[in-house]
Each structure stands twice: as C-alpha cells, then as structure tokens.
Amino acid sequence: MMILERNTLLIMAVLAALFPLLVGNQYALHIGIMVLFYAVLATSLNLIVGYVGEFSLGHTAFLGLGAYAAALLSLRMGLPIWATIPLAGVISALFGAAIGAITLRLRGPYFVIITLAFAEVLRIIANNWMGLTNGPMGLSGVVQPALLADASPLAAKRFYFYLALAIAVVALYLAYRFVYSNNGRAAVTVRENRYVAQSVGIQPFAYAMRAFVLGAFLAGLAGGFYAHYITFVGANVFGFAFMVSMIIMVLIGGKGTLVGPLVGALLITVLNEYLREFQELRMSLFGLIVIGVVLFLPNGLMGFLNLRRERRRATPAAAAESHAEAPGGSA
Amino acid sequence: MSEVQNFPTPMLSVRGLCKTFGGLKAVQDIDLDVNSGEVFGLIGPNGAGKTTCFNLITGFYTPTAGRVTFQGHDITGHSPYRIARRGLVRSFQKTNVLKALSVFENVLAGHYLSTRQTLLATFFPHAGVSRAEREARDSAARIVELMGLAARMDTPAFRLSCGELRLLEVAVALAAKPALLMLDEPAAGLNSQEAMRFGSILKSLRRSEVESIVLVEHNMSLVMEVCDRVMVMHFGSKLAEGRPEQVKNDPQVIEAYLGRARA
C-alpha cells in the first residue's frame, strides 16, 4: 500500500510537471492550477477526516485564515510572496492548535458543529472588522511577485502553476511522511479503536492534535496561494461553497488514502468548470454525489479499487472465506 | 494472606481498592500482589467485579479509594496510556482490535512505544528512524508467528475467526512489550481444544516475552492449567486466594459458584 501510493504520487507529480510544457492554453493552465490548489485543500482535510476520523465542517477556517494572513502581510507589510505563503501556513497552524485544543475534545456531531461554528465566527468577523479586513468589500490588489511585472499572461499562468505544484509537492511530502510513520499509525489506531490505542501507550488527543495542526498548516498554505493567485480575498473564503467542494473531493476519492483526495480534486474541479454556468444545478448535483457516495461507495473510489484488488488476490485461494462478506469500513 | 512470599517486592501491588458507581459498590477493598515471573488468575462468577478491577488497575476507571503500585511506582488514577508506558498492558473482554487493518498492521500499530519519534524526525527521517521502523516490522512479524497467525499475516482483522481474534488481541498487547500482561477473558468463545492450545501459548509467553501475566478467565480448566496463583472475587470482594488446587476445594468458592446459601 505504502509503495503503491508513493509510486502513484511520483507519477502524478511528473505528469503534472510536464503539463504546462505540453499545454499552451491559459484556460487549461488555470484549471490545472485550481486542481492543484484543491489537491492541497483536500489533502489537508483528509488528514482530519481520514486519519483523525472526525468530520470537520469548519476546515475553511484555515483556508480563510491563510488567505487573509497572506493578503494582509503582502498589502500592509509589503512582504514578498515567498514569505507570505509559508507565514500564512504558520499562522493557520497556530490557530489550528488553539481551535484543535477546544474542538478535539468533542466527537461525532458535536465536533462537526463546533468546527462549523468556528468557521462561521471567523466569517462574521471578516465581514465586520472594517479596520483589518475591509469588511464585505474584502482585500483587493494582493501584490504580485516582481518577476511577473513584464511577463506575458501565459508565462504568469505557468509561474503560478509551478508555484501551486511546489506547494502540492510539499503538502503531499509532509502528508506522506506523517501518514506512513509512527504518527500516522498512532492516529489510525485512535481512529479505529481508542481503547486499544490507549492500552498500547498512545495518548489519543496528542495524535488527533498533530494531524489537525498539520491539516491547518496545509490549508493555510493553500489559502496564501489563493490570495496571491486570485489577488482578492473576501469573507467567502470562510464560506460553505469551498467546504462542500473539499468534502466531496475527499469522499469521492476515498478518505484515509493519499491518492484518493487527489483523484477527487481532479474530478470535481473539472466538473466544477464544466458546469460553471449552472451554479445551482452543479451544487444540487454535488448533493446527490454526496448521497450516492455514502450509500454506494462508502470508502470512495480508492476504497473500491482496493477492495477489488483484494478480491482478485483472494479468489484463487479463498473459497473458504467467501462467507465473510462484512464491509471493511470503520464504524 | 499470611503465606510467606518468595519475592521481596511484588511487581504489581494493589491495596484497599474500591469503586462505587452511584452508590453501588462494584469493587470493595481489594488487596492483591502479583510477583515477578507469576501467572496470576482472577476468577469469580459473572458480575463479581473482575473487569472493574482490571479497569481500575489499568487506569480506564479512577478508583474511589485505594492504591495501585507497579514496579515501585504509584500509578493510582494515572491515564491508561501512561500506565501502558510503564509496561503494564491489557487486553479487553469484548474483542478489541483494529478491524479494518490486517493482522500484521494491527501488531505493527501495537509497536507504537518502540517507534516514537519527534515531528522533525517524522518529516525528515534520519537513520535511527528507519532502523526503529525495520526493527518494529521484524518484531511484528515475529509476534504474529509466535501467536500462530503467520498464515493470516495480511488478512484484514474483520475476516478472522473468533479464536484467531483472541490470539490477535494478545499479539497486539505483546507488541507494546509489556512487563506485565493483563488479559481480560482471552479464551471467551473458544472451544476446549482451542482453549488448551491458547493455554500452551500463554505459558510459553512467560519468561520469553513478558515477566508476569494476570488473567481473568471463566474457563476453569485453562485457569487450573496455566495459573500459579488465583484470587476469587465475589460481589466485589475478595473471597479466597491461593494455589489453584487449594482454591478449587475451598467450600466458600464452591458455594459462590454454585450459588447456594446466598445469605
């Protein structure tokens, strides 16, 4: 599993790196950039949904914090892009530590609602604190890197594509290291069975917290990138639309795998673009997708593929265990 | 007990342990000592408070009164994970494994304590990290074989039979490298043949894997077979303690089990 995921990720990275060389179309590049942006976001949400095993509806808090942090650092303090994006991640992670300290004490529906409450509080603050965030007008004109001053629009898109790719590579490297280390195993142990986890020496809260803060950091990076790429940040970065996209990407790809959310990001971003003109139709379709995934594909596309792989491997030897048809999902 | 102890200080020592749940006295004034090198059995009819005792010693419940000392350290009321880190690891009465993971992954997850690392080492692993990982993998494979589950190494836990699950539970606990292993009804649901096989595995674990074992068990022949000493609980209190054959013939114990003369 580990080797398979690593190789898939490497192949994906190489393909992504070749993409701008093969494509000279600004629109296609823009879609590529959005896929990478969402890949980072979905990966970060997956750390919480897939590895802590709790469902956060407030992950946009960290996207938004990162976006506002980068925009303010750039506009008010004149920091360059190579400083604002990492700092956006750090600031997000600090908030993640504070919010996690409160929210991770709760589970199930209580966790869902308290995370949502935090995101909503931040959205309302962003909408009302004129002095800092410029309220509903938002922060516009986030500074572009100097080297883009004379660049053609196509070159600028290529620059942002590789920047997004770099962030995605960092995000997946960190996530991969985390997941396939003692940390990730401890988090999965807690997710699967808190009692077993404690009885082998794991402090449940510590590992939920590590995953949560890492998730916040990555979402903050994505937010920082978003601020510079779009050049505008408004309170909508805390909104439900981003949240819905992230959830669907993680669920449809398969939570608890690293490749799954990337596949989800690719599918949903392209679908998003394809249905761009039909906002409500698109969202209502997303709702149906969520329902469909929960009912028919509880472990996402990756879970489905793994199950098939396992079945195929098991078929020659295992007439004996064909009675065990229980689903493998976590309760 | 006025018996002369062979060992200067017991490994686990419990004094005056009590637990009440809303007025109900689940465990009353329990004293017990487990010596190094010993297999200690905790028996008694259903509802006698054996599992509560377990939960109190391993930190899953906080005692209402009493002290628990393990290897000279007071661990009364500590969190379960801190107690596990001292080398006291338990299994659970109801099957508790990581259902979605394979047998090997379960046991590997049990190696948590031997593969702990800083966050920095997680993201930028040095040679020590990969060595610890390799050692944990080797050790996990060895424990799986030791428990006789080698053929099921990559089988997801939810596909295992009841007997295999019990073995896996013990394997996960062993993976944490305990000094004292506490097993709560590890042979529940096994037939007598499986239970005997389980008993011989347990006996082989002492000395080779762990120093001592505490066992809560209903299967009397298993208890008689593997335990050096047993304690009988009844209605939350200690009824008798001693060598298995001694206890077996104690009239009070027979009464408790057969349920005569409840007054």
Next chain:
Amino acid sequence: MDMLLQFVANGLVSGSFYALSALGLTLIFGLMRVVNFAHGEFYMLGGVLGWFVTTYLGLNFFVGLVVVVVAMAAFGWLVDRFLIERVRDQGEEPSILLTIGLSIFLTNSALLVVGTAPLNIAGAVPNAPVFLGPVVLTQMRLFAVAACAVLILAAYLLIRHTRLGRAMRATFQDPMAARLAGIKTAYVYASTFALGTVLAASSGMLLGSIYSVQVSGGGLISLKAFVVVILGGMGSFAGAIVGGLILGLAEALWGGYVSSGTVDVIGFLIVILTLIFKPYGLFSTQVERA
C-alpha cells in the same frame, strides 16, 4: 428601561420561534440518534410549499398548513425509508454525511426551481400592532407564539400519551426488545422522522408568514437549531424550549446593546462556550463511561 422590556419581549418571541424550529431536530436526535443536517432545508421546504399552496392554489393559511403537513410527512417518511434506513446502525458518520448531502441537494434544487427572491406567505391574522404597556408587538407575532405553544404541546402529548409515542420511546430505549414485543421498528423510525420533518416544515410555514421564506436560508436555520439543541442538550424536549428562549433573548440583547450587524455571532459563541464547559447541554446529567 422601556427599551430593555421591548428587547426582552422581542427576544422571547423569537426565542419561542427558535424553540419550535429546533424541536424536530432534537426529536429526531433523541429518538433515532440521527443528527439531521438537512433540518433547516425541511423548514425551508415547508415555507416554500406554504407559499406555493397559498399563493398559487389560493388556499387559506390553515388549509394550506394542513396540506403542507401532509405533504412533508410523506416526504420525511420517504427520506427515512429510502435514505436513512440504509445507514441505520452504522454509527453517526454516514447519517451525518447523508443529511449534509441531502441539504445541499434540497437547497440548490429549490433555488433552481423558485430562485433567490424572498417569498411572502399571506398571514393568518392581520399584522396590526398590539400595545402591552411600553412594549409593542404585532398580532401576527402573538398568534405565531400561540401557535408555537400549541405545536410544541401537541408534539409532547403525541410522544407521551399515544400508542405511537409509546412505540417510539420503546424503540429508542431498546430496538431489539421493541422488535421482539411486536413493534415494527422500521415504521416507528419512519414515523419519528416524518414527525420531525413536519415540525420543521410547519415552523417554516408559520415563520415564513412573519418574515418571508428565504430559499438559501436553510443553512442558517439548521445552525440556529443546532445552537438551541446543544444549549438544551441533544434529545431534550424541555431543553429545546429553554435553549430557544435563551438564544432569542441573547440575540435580542446583543443586537440592541452591542451591535446589530453581528447578531449571528452570539449563537456560535454560545455553542462554543457550551461545548467547552457543558458538552452535553446545560441540563444534562449524562456522564461518559469507559
């Protein structure tokens, strides 16, 4: 002082509305252990349907309400039989995700059909002012408060004193035993879900006649209902009423004395504080056991 009285009166009025709109949520959670994230959308559908039957079919308010109740009961029943039923006994997460999906689908499908403009439902009584000493309210609001009280009481009596209510409580306590006692638990679950849906929808229509129906407002309604239910304790009937009144008062006072633009923030702060200090609600004595 007069201002304070007016704020308190306003707070109690909207508090009783909150109580009613949270009742269905707490009922479904308490009896079925399903956290219904589509609750606000059921409320919204009740409003939209109420607007449709009064405006297009020309029914009067009360006849319209009966139509809405029947239609939404059927809808809730079907949702339970075809969706919730399939993830029953699989823990909390699938039902949470399922209802989140349902809420996204319902909101956007409704937007697709009726658009974003607020919809007005002709009220049951005129909107004339009523003077109670220094406090001014409208007839319509007083009527709505009375209707809230009637609906809450009716739901309470249904659960406490009818055969169906007894079957519901039995099923909640021990589904297996209820089944053995000959209760068709699948129907009990569906009826409970339908009842929760009806409570949400009828409050949606009632309050739609006072404010107006916002198709995209379901999310906010759900959130407020969650605030109320968390405050009062999930599954607690009395808790929902007290929680509703507390939220209504807190919002009215915050809006009156602190800042009217950030009224919504108060609910979330209450939720966060409640969950930190009393995670299972103000009135619960529930303790977690290992």
